[in-house]
Amino acid sequence: MAASAALPRPRRSRQLWIERLTGAGFAVPAFILLLLANLLPLIAVLYLSLTDYEFGALESRFVGLENLRKALADPIIRRSVSNTLLYVAIVLPGAVLLGLAIAVLVHGRKRSRGFYEVAYFLPVTSTLIAMATVWQFLLHPRLGPVNGALRWLGLPEVPFLSDPVWALPTLAVIGIWQLLGFNMVLFLAGLSAIPKDLYEAAEIDGCASGIDRFLTITWPLLGPTTMFVIVTTLITAFKVFDTVAVMTRGGPMGTSEVLLYNIYLEGFQYFHTGYAAALTVIFLLFILAFSVAQTFVLERRVHY
Amino acid sequence: MAASAAIAQPIPARATSAQIRIGRLLSLAVTHTVLLAGAAFMLLPFVWMLTTSLKSPGEIFSADFTLWPQKFSAIENYDRALTSAPLLRFALNGFVICFGILVVQLLVAIPCAYALAKLKFPGRNLLFVLVLLGLCIPVQVPALPLYIALAKLELLNTYFAIMFPFFLSVFAIFLFRQFFKGFPDDIIHAARLDGMSEFEIVWRIVVPSAWPAIAAFSVFSAVAHWNDLYWPLIVVSDMKLAPPPLGMMFFADAETGSNYGALTAAATILTAPLVIAFMIARRRFIEGITMTGVK
Numbered sequence: 001m002a003a004s005a006a007l008p009r010p011r012r013s014r015q016l017w018i019e020r021l022t023g024a025g026f027a028v029p030a031f032i033l034l035l036l037a038n039l040l041p042l043i044a045v046l047y048l049s050l051t052d053y054e055f056g057a058l059e060s061r062f063v064g065l066e067n068l069r070k071a072l073a074d075p076i077i078r079r080s081v082s083n084t085l086l087y088v089a090i091v092l093p094g095a096v097l098l099g100l101a102i103a104v105l106v107h108g109r110k111r112s113r114g115f116y117e118v119a120y121f122l123p124v125t126s127t128l129i130a131m132a133t134v135w136q137f138l139l140h141p142r143l144g145p146v147n148g149a150l151r152w153l154g155l156p157e158v159p160f161l162s163d164p165v166w167a168l169p170t171l172a173v174i175g176i177w178q179l180l181g182f183n184m185v186l187f188l189a190g191l192s193a194i195p196k197d198l199y200e201a202a203e204i205d206g207c208a209s210g211i212d213r214f215l216t217i218t219w220p221l222l223g224p225t226t227m228f229v230i231v232t233t234l235i236t237a238f239k240v241f242d243t244v245a246v247m248t249r250g251g252p253m254g255t256s257e258v259l260l261y262n263i264y265l266e267g268f269q270y271f272h273t274g275y276a277a278a279l280t281v282i283f284l285l286f287i288l289a290f291s292v293a294q295t296f297v298l299e300r301r302v303h304y
Numbered sequence: 305m306a307a308s309a310a311i312a313q314p315i316p317a318r319a320t321s322a323q324i325r326i327g328r329l330l331s332l333a334v335t336h337t338v339l340l341a342g343a344a345f346m347l348l349p350f351v352w353m354l355t356t357s358l359k360s361p362g363e364i365f366s367a368d369f370t371l372w373p374q375k376f377s378a379i380e381n382y383d384r385a386l387t388s389a390p391l392l393r394f395a396l397n398g399f400v401i402c403f404g405i406l407v408v409q410l411l412v413a414i415p416c417a418y419a420l421a422k423l424k425f426p427g428r429n430l431l432f433v434l435v436l437l438g439l440c441i442p443v444q445v446p447a448l449p450l451y452i453a454l455a456k457l458e459l460l461n462t463y464f465a466i467m468f469p470f471f472l473s474v475f476a477i478f479l480f481r482q483f484f485k486g487f488p489d490d491i492i493h494a495a496r497l498d499g500m501s502e503f504e505i506v507w508r509i510v511v512p513s514a515w516p517a518i519a520a521f522s523v524f525s526a527v528a529h530w531n532d533l534y535w536p537l538i539v540v541s542d543m544k545l546a547p548p549p550l551g552m553m554f555f556a557d558a559e560t561g562s563n564y565g566a567l568t569a570a571a572t573i574l575t576a577p578l579v580i581a582f583m584i585a586r587r588r589f590i591e592g593i594t595m596t597g598v599k
Contacts, residue, residue, distance in 0.1 A: 015496075016424075018502075019423050019424060019425070019502075020423075020424065020425045020426065021425075022419070022423060022425075022502040022503075023419040023423030023424060023425025023428065024419075024425045024426065024427070026415035026416055026418060026419035026423070026502070026506075027415075027416045027419045027420070027425065027427070027428075027431055029411075029412050029415070029416070030412050030413060030415075030416035030431075030472060030477060031416075031431060031434075033412060033471050033472035034434060034435070034438060034472050034474070037446065037450070037468065037469050037471065037472050038438050038441060038446055038472070038474070039434065039438075040449070041445075041446030041447075041448075041449040041450050041453075042441060042445060042446055044446075044448075044449035045445060045446065045448055045449055048448060048449065055451075055452060055455075098342075102339070102342060105335050105338060105339050106339065108335075109335075109339075112336070112339075114586070115343075116339055116343060117586065117590065118582075118583070118586060119343035119346050119347055120342070120343065120346050121582075121586075121589075121590060122346065122347065122350060122579065122582070123346060123349075124593060125527055125578050125579060125582045125589060125593070126350070126575045126578065126579060127530065127531050127548055127549055127552065127571075127574055127575045127578065128531060128533075128549070129531075129533055129548075129549035129550075129552045129553055130548070130549070130552045130570070130571035130574045130575045131349055131350075131353075131571065131575065133552065133556050133567055133568075133570075133571050134349045134350075134352060134353045134356075134568060134571055135349060137352070137356065137564050137567070137568070138348070138349060138352055143364065143365060143564070145352065145369050148369045177345070177346065177349075180346070181346070182593065182594060185590050185593075185594045186594055189594070239442060239444070241444075241533070241534055242533045242534075242549070245533065245537070245553075246533075246553060246556070260444060260534070263444065264534070264537075264538075267447070267448050267451075268451065268537075268538050273448060273452070276448055277448055280444070280445055280447075280448060283444065283445070284441070284445050287440065287441075287442060287445075288440055291439070291440035
């Protein structure tokens, strides 16, 4: 700064001018791509949601909020929204609380920590579609070892993926299986940021038992991490698609249809583009609500 | 939760050293039991995938379960998997797509992030707001118009169509901007006085110092796009262009006779590259995938 201030005036303003030009030049490719891949399509989705356009049709009409009204009254869509929320309601506490519990247990380990990290994190890196095929086999009523174990214990077989009651919770358990390691690692990062002497001080103050120490130190200090994990889990769970598309295709009898799967069907299988756009708007509203929470949480994390 | 807290050494104040030692051992035993049980659940699908891919059909369909195969049919299973679907082609597609996306992402995002962090130019604040907005929009939202546009341009079933929505990573811009902001201004000024252009400053001075962030982002990007299903499912119907998840889906649909030996062999082949990479670079992977949260 001192060096540039000492420059003669014309060079200084030339420098500023160059800076503005390079800055804009550096940002232009990103801006064009942002426009083409995000912003214009976003506006197009909003517009399409107000028309009855069907992909391939020669003409379309402006129908206003008709699509949205139809979607909100559509029993299939209502069911798929409530299925999605039920899925989230199982995955969210499961993946967050188990992630926290595993992180607390793994945190104190020294030699075995590497092994546990690999074991719990492996599902996060693996290709979910390929693993979904394996899960299908594991849960197979006759050939799968899970039902084999149930039979061995003298329990009745459970047709996990073809039973209307079991299908969605089963997918949720697989969702937890996939997310757990991710949350564990986030909590581990949060735990390692808690100063050790706080625990020693608490012990002197009479917080002897593990439960006391967890409640007085770990839990409050993990607050920001926990909030963050909750929101990311919320968004990820709400976007559930892969396992539904591969393992149940929304079945049996629509009991595992989720919002994104219905958007996919309407938009890219039946080509009801306008209607699918309205569903996308509903999907986006949910995601935006979660994201606002996330930005809020991120801000707080930054100030910590 | 209760278990974790209870086993964290609830030792009475006047315990003898022997009691303390027994208490420690006990809590250690409980901790490891819980963790090992959880790890078994996490690893079960991987173990079952591997061992099934080695088993003969007779054993797979038999009523009693054995983990380890009695008769190995690995060669038949893997041969069946590789001949009935172009699995190696799927994997190659995965490499091409991940690499193509990553290269463009870095080339576009790094200069933009540098400009946002270090240069004053008109529209900077607006651009940053748009980047933040972009962070909230998953690819499923622009998918419909992008599909229509690509169809009109007759670009469906091309690598370009698979990669296009991901060329711009607002997340990369956001992450690198945070990282570049911490880069000392003095060094940049000194480089300018030495007559370096801004272009050279970015690629020869700032980028080398941002290596950890770039490596972490690369892992994040590669894992995300190797595993992505939604978008390829929409724009690819030609099996020859399918990335691994879509290829696995085609293959599973074709193998309707529930030939689990071949299916698990295929799953093993398509998950192997990432899993092996993860085993080799565990720290980088964990950093990369979770950096959204850790940063």
